[in-house]
Amino acid sequence: MLNQLTISELTSRLARRDISARELTQACLDQIARVDGTVHAFISHDPADALAQADAADHELAAGVTFAQKPLLGIPIAIKDVLAVKGHPLNCGSKILGKFISPYDATVIEKMKAAGAVVFGRLNMDEFAMGSSTETSAFGITRNPWDPSRIPGGSSGGSAAAVAADEAIATLGTDTGGSIRQPAALCGCVGLKPTYGRVSRYGLTAFASSLDQIGPFTKNIEDAARLLGVISGHDPKDSTSVAEPVPDYVAALDGQIRGLKLGLPKEYLIGGLDPEVKAAVDAAVKQYAALGAEIVDISLPHTDYAVATYYIVATAEASANLARFDGIRYGQRVDGADPIELYTRTRGAGFGAEVKRRIILGTYVLSSGYYDAYYLRAQKVRTLIRNDFLNAFKQVDAIITPTAPTAAFKIGEKSGDPLQMYLSDIFTISCNLAGISGISLPCGFTRSPKLPIGLQLLGQPFGEATLLKLAHAYEQSTPWHREKPAPIA
Amino acid sequence: MEYEAVIGLETHVQLNTKSKMWCGCANAYGAAPNTQVCPVCLGLPGVLPVPNEEALRKTTLTGYLLNCEIPRFAKFDRKNYFYPDAPKNYQLTQYDKPTTANGFVEFEFQGGLARVRITRAHLEEDVGKSFHFDRNSGVDFNRAGVPLMEIVSEPDITSADMAYEYLNALKDILLYGGVSDCDMEKGMVRCDVNVSVRPVGTQELGAKIEIKNMNSFSGVRRALEYEIPRQIAVVKAGGKLIQSTRRWDDTTGITEEMRTKEHAHDYRYFPEPDMMPLAPTDEWLAEVRKLVVELPLARKQRFIREYSLPAPDAETFKNDVALGNYFEPLAKQSSNPKAVANWVINNLRAKLTELNEREKTEQSELGIEPADLQLTTLADLKFPPAALLELVGLVEAKTISNAAAQQVFAEMFATGKTPAAIVQEKGLAQVSDTGAIEKLCDEAIAASPGPVADYRAGKAAALNALKGYVMKLSKGKANPALAGEILERKLKG
Numbered sequence: 001m002l003n004q005l006t007i008s009e010l011t012s013r014l015a016r017r018d019i020s021a022r023e024l025t026q027a028c029l030d031q032i033a034r035v036d037g038t039v040h041a042f043i044s045h046d047p048a049d050a051l052a053q054a055d056a057a058d059h060e061l062a063a064g065v066t067f068a069q070k071p072l073l074g075i076p077i078a079i080k081d082v083l084a085v086k087g088h089p090l091n092c093g094s095k096i097l098g099k100f101i102s103p104y105d106a107t108v109i110e111k112m113k114a115a116g117a118v119v120f121g122r123l124n125m126d127e128f129a130m131g132s133s134t135e136t137s138a139f140g141i142t143r144n145p146w147d148p149s150r151i152p153g154g155s156s157g158g159s160a161a162a163v164a165a166d167e168a169i170a171t172l173g174t175d176t177g178g179s180i181r182q183p184a185a186l187c188g189c190v191g192l193k194p195t196y197g198r199v200s201r202y203g204l205t206a207f208a209s210s211l212d213q214i215g216p217f218t219k220n221i222e223d224a225a226r227l228l229g230v231i232s233g234h235d236p237k238d239s240t241s242v243a244e245p246v247p248d249y250v251a252a253l254d255g256q257i258r259g260l261k262l263g264l265p266k267e268y269l270i271g272g273l274d275p276e277v278k279a280a281v282d283a284a285v286k287q288y289a290a291l292g293a294e295i296v297d298i299s300l301p302h303t304d305y306a307v308a309t310y311y312i313v314a315t316a317e318a319s320a321n322l323a324r325f326d327g328i329r330y331g332q333r334v335d336g337a338d339p340i341e342l343y344t345r346t347r348g349a350g351f352g353a354e355v356k357r358r359i360i361l362g363t364y365v366l367s368s369g370y371y372d373a374y375y376l377r378a379q380k381v382r383t384l385i386r387n388d389f390l391n392a393f394k395q396v397d398a399i400i401t402p403t404a405p406t407a408a409f410k411i412g413e414k415s416g417d418p419l420q421m422y423l424s425d426i427f428t429i430s431c432n433l434a435g436i437s438g439i440s441l442p443c444g445f446t447r448s449p450k451l452p453i454g455l456q457l458l459g460q461p462f463g464e465a466t467l468l469k470l471a472h473a474y475e476q477s478t479p480w481h482r483e484k485p486a487p488i489a
Numbered sequence: 490m491e492y493e494a495v496i497g498l499e500t501h502v503q504l505n506t507k508s509k510m511w512c513g514c515a516n517a518y519g520a521a522p523n524t525q526v527c528p529v530c531l532g533l534p535g536v537l538p539v540p541n542e543e544a545l546r547k548t549t550l551t552g553y554l555l556n557c558e559i560p561r562f563a564k565f566d567r568k569n570y571f572y573p574d575a576p577k578n579y580q581l582t583q584y585d586k587p588t589t590a591n592g593f594v595e596f597e598f599q600g601g602l603a604r605v606r607i608t609r610a611h612l613e614e615d616v617g618k619s620f621h622f623d624r625n626s627g628v629d630f631n632r633a634g635v636p637l638m639e640i641v642s643e644p645d646i647t648s649a650d651m652a653y654e655y656l657n658a659l660k661d662i663l664l665y666g667g668v669s670d671c672d673m674e675k676g677m678v679r680c681d682v683n684v685s686v687r688p689v690g691t692q693e694l695g696a697k698i699e700i701k702n703m704n705s706f707s708g709v710r711r712a713l714e715y716e717i718p719r720q721i722a723v724v725k726a727g728g729k730l731i732q733s734t735r736r737w738d739d740t741t742g743i744t745e746e747m748r749t750k751e752h753a754h755d756y757r758y759f760p761e762p763d764m765m766p767l768a769p770t771d772e773w774l775a776e777v778r779k780l781v782v783e784l785p786l787a788r789k790q791r792f793i794r795e796y797s798l799p800a801p802d803a804e805t806f807k808n809d810v811a812l813g814n815y816f817e818p819l820a821k822q823s824s825n826p827k828a829v830a831n832w833v834i835n836n837l838r839a840k841l842t843e844l845n846e847r848e849k850t851e852q853s854e855l856g857i858e859p860a861d862l863q864l865t866t867l868a869d870l871k872f873p874p875a876a877l878l879e880l881v882g883l884v885e886a887k888t889i890s891n892a893a894a895q896q897v898f899a900e901m902f903a904t905g906k907t908p909a910a911i912v913q914e915k916g917l918a919q920v921s922d923t924g925a926i927e928k929l930c931d932e933a934i935a936a937s938p939g940p941v942a943d944y945r946a947g948k949a950a951a952l953n954a955l956k957g958y959v960m961k962l963s964k965g966k967a968n969p970a971l972a973g974e975i976l977e978r979k980l981k982g
Contacts, residue, residue: 084535092534104528106535205534210762239539239764317762320567323578324532328628339573366569366757375759 002027003166004484007075007223010169011067014074021061021074024169025054025118028076032121032167035488038148041162043081043139044089045121050076053118060116071230073116078168080159081122081139082129083214084203085109092205093125093137093155096325096350098332106203107238108172108214108231115230123158123171127352128322129179129207131155132424135415136354143411144187145485147449150408153183153424156217160187163217164452165488170227171217176207177310178404178428180215181440185403185454188442188483190471191217192224193428195461196435197242199228200235206321208314209240211432220481221441221472225249228464244462252465253472258292260470262457263396267303268427274406280444280453281402284474288400291473296396300388305381306430307422312365312378313433319362325350357418386434393460398470401427403440403454427456437464441471442480450486491689492721496646496682496713500659502638502669503615503677504547509634510614511538511581516636518675519860522620522629530634532576537763540565544636545588547668548612549769549777551638552589554666554784555607559774563588564766565612569757573626574617576633584758587611588767594642595786596658598651602786605655606643613637632676638668644683644694649713656680656706661785665810673705680709685730686720695720696730700744702737712737716744788813796826805834812838815867819878828881832898837877840902841865871905880908892965893917921968923975926959929967930975933958944980952976 002010002024013019029047036042057074067073079085082092084102086109091097105113112119126136134142134157142157144150145165152161156173160183163171173180175193184191192215199214206212216227229250234243264285269278289295327333327346334349336342351359365374392399404424414421431438436458443455455474459467475481509516512529529536552559566584592607615635617628640659646652660678663669671678680703685695700716703709716735723730732750737743760766783791785807792803792813806813816833820826845864852862880901884894889912900911912918920926933955934941943951952973959972 082535084533090534097534100534102535103533202537203535206763208762237539238537240537240762316759319757320569320577320579320759323569323571324534324576326571326573326578328573329531329576329630330533339571343571363757366759368755368757371757371759 001031001166003031003169005169006219007072007169007226010075011071011073014061015067017061021054021057021118022051024074025050025076025120028166028168031165035145035165036167038143038488039145039161039165039167040140040142041123041152041158041165041167042078043091043093043122043124043137043158045078046088050118050120053120057116057118065116070114070116071226072112074118075116075169076118076120077112077227078121078123078159078162078171079109079119080156080171080173081125082174082205082207083109083172084205085119089122090205091122091139092129093127093139094325094350094352094355095138096331096347098330100331104203106214107200107235109203111231111233112172121162121168123156123162123173125158126155126179127355128205128318129155129174129176129212130318130354130358132178132182132421133409133411133415134158134183135411136352138352141411144408144451145488146188146451147408148487149410150451151186151411153186153404153408155179155183156191157183159217160184160189160191163187163189163219164485166484170219170223172214172231173217174204174207174212174214175428175432175438176211176314177432178425180217181428181431181438181454181456182404182425184217184440185456186408186452188445188452188454188480188485189217189219190221190224190442190481191215191440192228192464192468193431193438194228194232194464195437196432197240198244198437198462198464199231200233200238200241202235202237206317208317209321210317211310211314213432221468221475222250222253224439225253225468225472228468242462247465249465249468252469254469255473255476257288257470257473259294260398260466261294261296261396262288262470263296263298263392263399265298265300265303265392265399265401267300268401270405270426272405272423272426273402274446276446277402277404277406277453281400281455284443284455285400287474287477288470291477293470298392298396298399300385300392300399300430302381302384302388303430306385306433307426309378309381309385310425310429310433311361311422312374313382315358315362316366316375317362319359319366322351322355322359354418382433385430389430389434389436389458393463397460397466398463399458401456401458403427403456407446407451407453431458436461437467439467439471441475442483443474443478444480445483452480490725492686492724493689494647494684494686494713494717494720495644495694496648496652496684497644498642498646498652498655498709499681499683500640500642500656501679502640502663502671504544504636504638504668505670506541506543506547506636508541508543510541510544510612510636511634514634518672518677520631522627523631525631526633530576531630538581538761540764540767541636544612545767546777546780547636547666548588548610548638549774550666550780551610551640551663551668552592553778553781554662555589555592555594555610555640557589557592557607557610559589559769560586562586562766562768565761565764566758567761570754572616574619574628574633576617576630580614580616581761582613582639583611586766594655594658594662596654597786598654603651603654605645608641608643610638610640613639644685649710649717652682652713653706653710656709658785660706661807665782665785666780667782676704679704680706682709682712684713684716684720686717686724695724696732698730698732699734700737701734701747702739704739708737708739711739711742712744715742719744796820796830798827798830802827802830802834806830809838811867815874819874822878823881825881825885828885829878832877832881836895836898840899841867871903872901872907876901876907883908883912887919887921887968888912889917890919890965890969893919916964917966919968920963920966921971923971926963926967926972926975927979929959929962930955930972930979932962933976934979941980952980
């Protein structure tokens, strides 16, 4: 089935005109019709619009446009509901935006359109990307394609599930503390969080501005490399994006990893780590050694402070970022006798419990008298955490860890216990605080039920090429990425 | 016990940049509501601010003009508060690391020079404008995101008049620097006042009271003229003042309490994570330095010094920069700059004003909007500046009389002909030929028996009547001094 193929496979077939973009898009739409009643990766999608884009791509292919000119021509790529696509709904998994339609394209969307992609669908997510299970969405839960009684991870749960269930060839998600890597791990696909500043955030509805990055979900590493190449680069509309040249990430996938050093941080071997996850990661480390990489024990001494630091920095920024959802200019409004009552009612009705919790927490840590003790101190600890990584990268080319401490958990299992939920991001959070790059790729399965396990590689700032090279070498020597979820097959 | 006021001002000034602070929308006043907006200045989900380089340059330039330091590290912060006119419900401003700090303004006050220290001039964004109708309210976001500079003074001001003069001096400096159009009616300058009172001779500050809602400099002065005696009266009566914010009511002329310190906002400032900190380079600062202009006070002092002008003339040229710029090159070429100043101020400016009034009336009658009026400026004059110099020279050389010079000026203003040509054409050259004037004097004496008798009876002033007669006979061309001498000789002889 066309929808199961990778970008690399599809582009060669499209180039040969064996298949059309319309057939390919239709295959994805058919799969959505078939499985999304169960998976519910999509909040909404517009088949007619997707097919119209596919037809336009077919015209361009007929007119001789090449994949060198438009590397994603005719490839259906679905979008997390936090990214602005002109003319499409933008809800961020929340009720508060009501019937909001974005009047503009995010920079990544402009770039994907320029590359010829069929940009379609709104993928489910935790409300405003706050969560690790996609259970906080106002649009219902998304189910893990490997076991529909389990969560897909989050916050980009829809993005991960859609790729795992072959409802799209690739998807875009966002990662503030693990929201790409953790669901990728739990759904058995590849998820890449680029270095802070690598990809423009313009058009990404901010959760935590200093931590958010947009990245791809794909079926394999080569596709991640292709997609990253399209969306990366400095954007004059985002002054935190960096004018660092964009290398040819696909060209970096040469299998030459002999002599590269992989750091194994002792702080990541924690008590809560599931034995099967540990065994899979240990095996992956051995596999890397067998492939010629050198394994080095390292220390990231401030790891213990990462979760606390993250929940201060991220909530502080979120408390301001989400202030604009007030019912005055757009979105849902619940009227009041005066502005304060209007705000209170609108936000009271529009935001879910987790979002409210984080706004209150963030408001508190910024309050006069508490700022120094919380926010300022957290920023200092953040610098220490970043320095831990920069020091480690003096010794090693990348760091190897589990992506998540466990495989996918049951729906409802942690939703009543925020702290347990926060700890599911324990291995991914530091990467955002440090502003470095990270990737999750499949490294095995639990026995029963059969659930994917993710391996995380953390790389230097702007070290994505090395990260992809390492991930690719492992992937090509293991079978995991070729497995498909049985329950929805 | 005698009390004194301690006053500090916070002045908000819209910068006259082409575009807004974070987006490409036009920074222009007067468009239809919500027509100069985009996703960025409306605070739609996902947008990011990108600082306007021109606004940063103008703020830094203001720093130089206000004798400030320009720190090598500055940043923007979020000031959090909910209000319908604030698109993001936080305002981007510079909280603890402003672009400029620690300067001063000098200005003339009560016959001497006053100096008010400037704490900082920092950059922030303006908000939208609320409108209230019968049953609902609306917000116009055209103004949202317009670059706004806040200039904070130290509490160095001691009276309402001094506050007024400080504001005028500040405005002049900003106009000179070209950083703001400073149009009060368009809300381009807004001012908040902090005022407290204390016994004369003490150093400790009293409870700081902030006054808001003044929409003119004279409003600031009036508010202080009300507020200072009010505070003194409270303290003298044994009352206690508490830190609070008051609102000036321009119609009733009083201030009323809005909120006290207990109800002060907690703005929860924190560094704006969507932007990198500002770190101006040497090269960039050097470019801004090139934009530094002479300050108004320095210009006035220089005009007095270099052109021996009386203070009122120099003040005129300080206030009317274009007129001063017209004057200065002429003054440099003239042996009598004061005479040039007189012509420029008394004749040229008057004529131009008169012409502009006429143009306004005519064009208004044609239905032309005030903003589209085409008025003659100094640059559009029909005669070249050198012609004015020539005219002054003709008077100096006594080639024409002052009266004739007025005629020449009127003609050159109207037609652009050269003074020499006009003098020639109209025969206005002063007659200094003794023989010709003697004849005219004889005629005058013969025709004016009354004044002649009066003069001879000792009324010296009667000579003027005879002189006037001679001038009339000569059609204004006779050299009046010479005519006087000859008449005197003839009558005495």
